[in-house]
Amino acid sequence: MSNRFLIMEKLKAVAPGDKLAVIEEFSPSEGTYVNGSLIRALKLGVARYNQRKKEIKIEPLKKIKIPMVGDxxxxxxxxxxxxxxxxxxxxxxxxxxxxxxxxxxxxxxxxxxxxxxxxxxxxxxxxxxxxxxxxxxxxxxxxxxxxxxxxxxYTRCSSCGGNVIRIDGRVKCIECGLVEERKLAFDFGKAKLK
Ligand SMILES: [Zn+2]
The missing domain is CATH 2.40.50.140 (Nucleic acid-binding proteins)
Structure with a gap:
């Protein structure tokens, strides 16, 4: 059994025909169908239960990015x-x-x-x-x-929430001067996120 499968299992991967809920509890939505009093999966994917709307939908597996060893x-x-x-x-x-x-x-x-x-x-x-x-x-x-x-x-001062600058392997708050230890990445403060 691969690790990828274990994660899928945890995420409630379902196959067509799998029982998802009873219609008294949830409404069918994308990727599901009603069979008697049951909502079942129409396709392979991950069942998403929207508790607020009381709705179930199936998201295709390919849309789901899973962390793998080495990532x-x-x-x-x-x-x-x-x-x-x-x-x-x-x-x-x-x-x-x-x-x-x-x-x-x-x-x-x-x-x-x-x-x-x-x-x-x-x-x-x-x-x-x-x-x-x-x-x-x-x-x-x-x-x-x-x-x-x-x-x-990325981090902030744990005392006052101010911005910090890198000083060797530590960070110093530019507001209150507190120096704290962190295990910093080489590009601390420069890393860009999409
Ligand atoms: Zn501070």
Missing amino acids: IIIGQIESIQSNIANVKIHYINNEKISNNFNGMLILKPEIQIKRGKEKKIFCKLGDIIRAKVTSYNNAIIHLSINGNENGVI
Whole structure:
């Protein structure tokens, strides 16, 4: 079973005839049909449930860009818990995506140990990072910011929200002067997004 398939499964890939919902709960839309009291898939694709409109539609698989091992993604840090950052993926190989993929970035503990009790900060909430997809297990996308090209490409001061400038491997706030550590990408502050 390929990794691509595992991700598809997670995304609710459906085949023609697959049961999607009962008509009391949802309305049929693009790519679906009604069969008795059931809404079924008319074609191969991904079922999208619009909870607000109570509508189901099928998006063709080819429209869906899936992060694969080796891909370079750009995303935003949505949350950090202990040493795991949750990254919302916005770009895959420089192409903007509209699907909801989240990646997991482990902030490696061995580096923290090397530096004694002082915890190395790689990235903070809200940072935009470039990372590589290294693996996934159970459809969890694992990311790495190792390498010169990967790391934080955009950030703001975590104290006052001001703009920052790069000073060697750190950033300094031009508003309040706070200096913070980040794992910066080589093109920090210069990266252009489409
Ligand atoms: Zn500041």
